[in-house]
Amino acid sequence: MKKVIYSQFGDESVLELSEQAVPTIEKDQLLIRVKAVSINPLDWKIYGGEMKLMSGSKFPKSVGIDFSGIVEQTGLAVTRFKAGDAVMGLLDAFKGGALADYIAVKETDLVLKPANVSFEQAAALPVxxxxxxxxxxxxxxxxxxxxxxxxxxxxxxxxxxxxxxxxxxxxxxxxxxxxxxxxxxxxxxxxxxxxxxxxxxxxxxxxxxxxxxxxxxxxxxxxxxxxxxxxxxxxxxxxxxxxxxxxxxxxxxxxxxxLILKPTVDGFTTLAKLTEEGLQIVLDKIYSLTNVRDAYREVRRGKGIGKSVIVLD
Incomplete structure (x- = not known):
């Protein structure tokens, strides 16, 4: 599978599209086929080396915090989701890793995607x-x-x-x-x-x-x-x-x-309910995974309105 990684701190040029093995899930995890990932300012502050005390300095590192996708497989202890469910969620903010074809996630980090929003909009919402x-x-x-x-x-x-x-x-x-x-x-x-x-x-x-x-x-x-x-x-x-x-x-x-983001199941549930009630999610630009460097360069300039996302095939 494809995954964005980096092996040193720096600007967008350190981001690499690599081939990795599909994750193996544990009994309390789900395997998600990622559809879209949003771009967050924290991403470039981490790969730029500004947050070393919180992110650590061990390489390689991964990029991407919040995402949307489809449940491909569930662990034996998972009860809230099943294969085929459309979901949105987020990973540890300082570890990232959502910019990949597949990710392993705990069910407490997910919620069902509201039916009235697209995968791109859903990816822009959790953070x-x-x-x-x-x-x-x-x-x-x-x-x-x-x-x-x-x-x-x-x-x-x-x-x-x-x-x-x-x-x-x-x-x-x-x-x-x-x-x-x-x-x-x-x-x-x-x-x-x-x-x-x-x-x-x-x-x-x-x-x-x-x-x-x-x-x-x-x-x-x-x-x-x-x-x-x-x-x-x-x-x-x-x-x-x-x-x-x-x-x-x-x-x-x-x-x-x-603000130190602390996701909770109740928070996810409230967010999904507000979205179903008409909360507006504004997208600025949508990029492909192959253009990940350009995507971060452009968003970092800060001229857009709302969120930009990267879609995966």
Missing amino acids: TGLSALQIMDQLAAVGPNQDVLINGATGGIGVIAVQMAKKRGARVTAVVSTKGVVEARQWGADTVVDYTKQPIKLLNQRFDAVIDLSTKLSFTEAKRLMKPKAVFVSTLPSPLTLLSAFINNFFSGQKRRV
């Missing part, structure tokens, strides 16, 4: 959807009548986060480029700020939650946008940011929290 759920429910605890700022609202998580925040009754301000103004309004944002025309740092409003999905707004800059008991959420964990957040939260009413 973004579960991240948005965790931010809304746990990190920011977004509720009715709260003022929520979402910076980077046209990215993969942002598209979902805007919709979820509105569903919870919040007043949402979405920060986007000119290209995303119309779309952000379509997703339900109450106010849309084009950062190319109005710098976010100059906003006069104060918010109960400032969610930075662009990774370009620092906590220091965000403080002036926050109410005294507000929460700032960022999405790039590192030992330094986690330590800074821990110290800050002892002494300040303005809390700093960092």
